[in-house]
Amino acid sequence: MSIRIHELAKKIGMDNKQLLKLLQGRNFDVKSVSSSIDNISADALVEEFKKPEDSSAPASEAEAAAAASEEAEPTKAKPRKASAPAAAPTPEAAKPEATPTVNLPSGVFVKTPEDIAREKAEKAAAAAAAEAAEKAEKAAARARASAPPPPPAPVAPAPAPVAPKPAVSAPPPVPPIPKPAVRAAPPAAAVISSPPPAPALPIPPVVKRPAAAVSPAPTAAAPARPTPLSAPPVLPAPAPPPVSAPPPVAPPVLGAVAPKPPPISPVPASALAAEDDEIKHIQLKPPIIVRDFAAALGLKPFKLISELNQQGGFASMNSTIEEAVAVAVAEKHNFILEIKHRGEPAEKKAAAQEEVDPEEEEKRNLQPRPPVVCILGHVDHGKTSLLDRIRSANVVSGEAGGITQHIGAYQVERSGRKITFLDTPGHAAFTKMRARGAHVTDVAVLVVAADDGFMPQTDEALKHAQEAGVALIVAINKIDVKGANIDQVKTQMQQRNIAAEDWGGETITVPVSALKGEGVDTLLEMILLQADMLELQANPKAEASGLIVESEIDFGRGPMATVIVQRGTLKVGDALVCGTHFARVRAMFDDQGRNIKEAPPSTPVRVIGWSGTPDSGATFRAVKNAREAENLAEEEQLRLRQVATRAAAAPKEVSVDQLFANIAATQARTLKVILKTDVFGSTEAVRNVLEGIKSDKVSVDIIANEVGLVTKNDVLMASAAKAVVIGFHTKLENGVTSMAKHHGVRIETFELIYELGDKVREMMADLLDPDLKEIKLGGAEVRQVFDLGKGAVAGCLVTDGKVTRNVLARLRRKKSIIHEGRVSTLKRYKDDANEVRAGLECGIKLDEFNGYEVGDIIECYEVQKVRATL
Numbered sequence: 001m002s003i004r005i006h007e008l009a010k011k012i013g014m015d016n017k018q019l020l021k022l023l024q025g026r027n028f029d030v031k032s033v034s035s036s037i038d039n040i041s042a043d044a045l046v047e048e049f050k051k052p053e054d055s056s057a058p059a060s061e062a063e064a065a066a067a068a069s070e071e072a073e074p075t076k077a078k079p080r081k082a083s084a085p086a087a088a089p090t091p092e093a094a095k096p097e098a099t100p101t102v103n104l105p106s107g108v109f110v111k112t113p114e115d116i117a118r119e120k121a122e123k124a125a126a127a128a129a130a131e132a133a134e135k136a137e138k139a140a141a142r143a144r145a146s147a148p149p150p151p152p153a154p155v156a157p158a159p160a161p162v163a164p165k166p167a168v169s170a171p172p173p174v175p176p177i178p179k180p181a182v183r184a185a186p187p188a189a190a191v192i193s194s195p196p197p198a199p200a201l202p203i204p205p206v207v208k209r210p211a212a213a214v215s216p217a218p219t220a221a222a223p224a225r226p227t228p229l230s231a232p233p234v235l236p237a238p239a240p241p242p243v244s245a246p247p248p249v250a251p252p253v254l255g256a257v258a259p260k261p262p263p264i265s266p267v268p269a270s271a272l273a274a275e276d277d278e279i280k281h282i283q284l285k286p287p288i289i290v291r292d293f294a295a296a297l298g299l300k301p302f303k304l305i306s307e308l309n310q311q312g313g314f315a316s317m318n319s320t321i322e323e324a325v326a327v328a329v330a331e332k333h334n335f336i337l338e339i340k341h342r343g344e345p346a347e348k349k350a351a352a353q354e355e356v357d358p359e360e361e362e363k364r365n366l367q368p369r370p371p372v373v374c375i376l377g378h379v380d381h382g383k384t385s386l387l388d389r390i391r392s393a394n395v396v397s398g399e400a401g402g403i404t405q406h407i408g409a410y411q412v413e414r415s416g417r418k419i420t421f422l423d424t425p426g427h428a429a430f431t432k433m434r435a436r437g438a439h440v441t442d443v444a445v446l447v448v449a450a451d452d453g454f455m456p457q458t459d460e461a462l463k464h465a466q467e468a469g470v471a472l473i474v475a476i477n478k479i480d481v482k483g484a485n486i487d488q489v490k491t492q493m494q495q496r497n498i499a500a501e502d503w504g505g506e507t508i509t510v511p512v513s514a515l516k517g518e519g520v521d522t523l524l525e526m527i528l529l530q531a532d533m534l535e536l537q538a539n540p541k542a543e544a545s546g547l548i549v550e551s552e553i554d555f556g557r558g559p560m561a562t563v564i565v566q567r568g569t570l571k572v573g574d575a576l577v578c579g580t581h582f583a584r585v586r587a588m589f590d591d592q593g594r595n596i597k598e599a600p601p602s603t604p605v606r607v608i609g610w611s612g613t614p615d616s617g618a619t620f621r622a623v624k625n626a627r628e629a630e631n632l633a634e635e636e637q638l639r640l641r642q643v644a645t646r647a648a649a650a651p652k653e654v655s656v657d658q659l660f661a662n663i664a665a666t667q668a669r670t671l672k673v674i675l676k677t678d679v680f681g682s683t684e685a686v687r688n689v690l691e692g693i694k695s696d697k698v699s700v701d702i703i704a705n706e707v708g709l710v711t712k713n714d715v716l717m718a719s720a721a722k723a724v725v726i727g728f729h730t731k732l733e734n735g736v737t738s739m740a741k742h743h744g745v746r747i748e749t750f751e752l753i754y755e756l757g758d759k760v761r762e763m764m765a766d767l768l769d770p771d772l773k774e775i776k777l778g779g780a781e782v783r784q785v786f787d788l789g790k791g792a793v794a795g796c797l798v799t800d801g802k803v804t805r806n807v808l809a810r811l812r813r814k815k816s817i818i819h820e821g822r823v824s825t826l827k828r829y830k831d832d833a834n835e836v837r838a839g840l841e842c843g844i845k846l847d848e849f850n851g852y853e854v855g856d857i858i859e860c861y862e863v864q865k866v867r868a869t870l
């Protein structure tokens with residue numbers, strides 16, 4: 001039994017990637033987050049990472065100590081209780097976690113000996129450091145407490161987090177503190193508190209505890225609550241700058257209070273210092289991302305994630321945290337979080353002061369974006385059904401012939417996260433679309449039917465995905481079908497060097513049934529997991545740019561393009577330029593056809609307002625205004641014209657071979673085609689089909705191709721050029737049919753690409769002279785020769801088929817053909833006959849031939865014209 005890493009990570013509340021690294025560091029043979037480890041090791045890890053939270057054992061120890069101290073200081077009771085839950089996350093508690101000190105349940109081996117040795121060393125070092133800090137702090141506290149000499153010299157550069165606690169643990173204003181501390185302190189504490197000679201202040205005992213295991217929590221927690229008011233009046237005379245170097249707030253307070261002499265209680269002074277030390281300020285800009293926030297708090301991201309997840313929701317490394325939540329979490333960790341919004345005066349000032357580095361700005365604005373996923377695979381392997389299942393809409397039934405004809409882009413939501421899907425057609429003609437699909441995407445899902453295995457377009461799709469360098473997931477579909485063979489598909493994967501994970505490879509492989517929905521959830525989970533691993537980000541604040549997935553002329557709305565926003569946020573009213581086309585975004589529609597105003601990164605959206613149909617695969621970008629967009633498009637048109645003119649004007653060297661080839665080409669017959677399609681991608685697909693028809697005798701020339709309806713103009717053009725009009729997925733404008741009849745123009749429209757291919761082949765063949773085919777009718781053997789004076793007649797026996805008067809015939813003698821002509825006379829006895837069948841005797845005379853010999857064979861045949869082959 002085993003468990004996948006991402007499941008384990010969820011259990012532990014750790015980031016997938018971190019857990020993967022951790023396991024790799026511990027020499028586990030794991031390659032990706034969907035790899036698995038054995039259950040024993042997994043349990044040990046769960047146990048290991050439970051520790052920091054359920055530090056109940058040591059906590060109870062601490063509580064015992066605290067309870068003891070309560071007896072002496074009843075006033076302390078409340079604060080401690082209240083702060084108890086917050087104990088764990090205090091900086092002190094967090095510290096031991098920072099070093100990977102791990103206590104495994106005995107008998108479980110999940111670490112290498114080196115790991116254990118290293119951890120021990122780190123633990124020892126941490127303990128030593130903590131102790132040194134304590135000592136230093138203690139000395140400082142003592143120096144402050146024993147007021148008289150004002151030596152301001154800070155006692156020791158006490159490490160920030162540990163230092164404050166002892167001070168705070170001794171807040172009680174009145175009685176000489178030592179007693180409770182002594183009582184509360186475990187034996188160890190007493191020992192350690194001894195080193196410095198000076199007065200046995202109460203503080204140390206609490207700090208005493210060995211850094212990691214201690215539940216300094218309760219004690220440490222107490223100081224966490226800010227009690228600023230108590231500070232000023234009590235402050236001891238001198239020692240303004242005690243240990244509290246870090247927070248800048250401390251000095252003024254201390255300074256201000258310093259002159260007051262009352263020497264009564266030295267303790268609160270340190271309490272104030274501690275407090276100032278404790279509460280730190282951090283500034284962040286929205287959006288607050290888990291990763292950055294954890295770094296600012298000095299926490300491990302997985303700790304923060306688990307904390308956020310406990311509050312409900314689903315956080316990951318790149319999740320954005322709501323501001324209110326972030327403030328609360330920061331408070332819990334003794335930080336004051338200042339969120340700096342854009343446009344705030346302070347920021348404006350800062351912006352004015354320093355030049356913004358665009359790269360920095362870009363980095364700062366990066367935000368997680370949804371993954372773009374491409375579904376690839378062979379025809380009919382279930383790509384559309386899978387997508388259909390995922391978004392629970394019935395697309396398959398709406399497609400012509402059940403085949404996806406052009407790319408579709410959709411967005412689905414899963415666990416509160418969006419995934420953008422591209423559906424690409426499986427037919428061979430749509431190669432370019434698939435290639436384009438693969439290049440736009442982050443993750444490619446290769447659909448392989450379990451009953452069919454890898455097919456030509458599966459391999460081609462795999463090649464596209466590999467060339468594009470996108471993450472690959474294999475979905476073995478149709479596992480419900482009789483004859484489904486998952487292992488066979490995995491064998492084929494192995495042969496292609498993309499072995500499945502459970503076969504020792506690295507390719508995430510999910511068996512699914514698009515029809516029954518089995519495995520689809522797992523597939524989505526894997527996609528999100530891959531997306532997490534890829535850490536996909538984009539800057540939504542930048543000028544919008546992206547890629548044209550598809551373009552078409554929408555009847556009624558004009559040129560329309562399906563685009564994927566890759567960067568920035570596309571808005572209605574934006575001015576766009578894309579090659580020779582430009583747009584002012586009039587309206588945008590999402591995959592459900594709903595009108596939307598904005599499209600952030602990774603969103604597929606249909607845009608209207610284009611000057612024409614931009615090429616699929618071209619990139620667009622937003623510019624300042626429509627005028628600029630138009631100018632840029634015009635410049636591009638001009639540039640292309642110049643390139644074409646230069647190319648045409650350039651002298652060409654023509655070889656003799658080429659010359660002959662050109663002459664032959666002019667003699668070869670050509671089918672001229674005017675092509676009209678629904679979308680740009682279809683044009684490509686039809687072109688692919690037509691260019692794939694190879695013939696030496698006849699060629700296809702697409703003299704014009706456009707997206708849109710077949711118009712009267714097309715008919716006129718076809719009439720002038722002697723061309724045919726081919727429409728794919730498009731209709732005819734009113735009046736076109738009658739006009740075409742009048743001009744003798746042939747118009748053919750198609751819904752299925754393979755039907756189009758077959759028909760064009762026929763049309764091409766029709767341009768060729770028909771082939772002649774000889775069909776044998778029968779044969780007769782000459783048995784006797786009759787000389788009639790004015791000529792000879794052959795007395796024959798019809799051996800096969802039939803002999804008919806006037807048909808073509810040839811006379812063979814052994815292997816030679818002696819004569820070819822027609823059967824001019826055919827007699828049965830003395831009567832003329834039209835036809836004599838096999839087994840009967842007859843007299844045959846071939847026109848203009850008299851030289852028959854016994855044994856000659858007369859073959860009768862006819863010649864038929866058949867359509868020429870290409």
Ligand SMILES: Nc1nc2c(ncn2[C@@H]2O[C@H](COP(=O)(O)OP(=O)(O)OP(=O)(O)O)[C@@H](O)[C@H]2O)c(=O)[nH]1
Nearest residue numbers: 380381382383384385403404425426478513514515
């Ligand atoms: N039994 C079974 N049939 C399926 C499953 N998935 C798809 N099919 C059927 O397979 C046929 C083809 O499915 P599509 O989703 O159109 O396949 P496609 O790969 O999108 O095909 P193209 O659009 O031509 O590229 C349909 O009849 C589906 O009902 C499945 O998991 N189990």
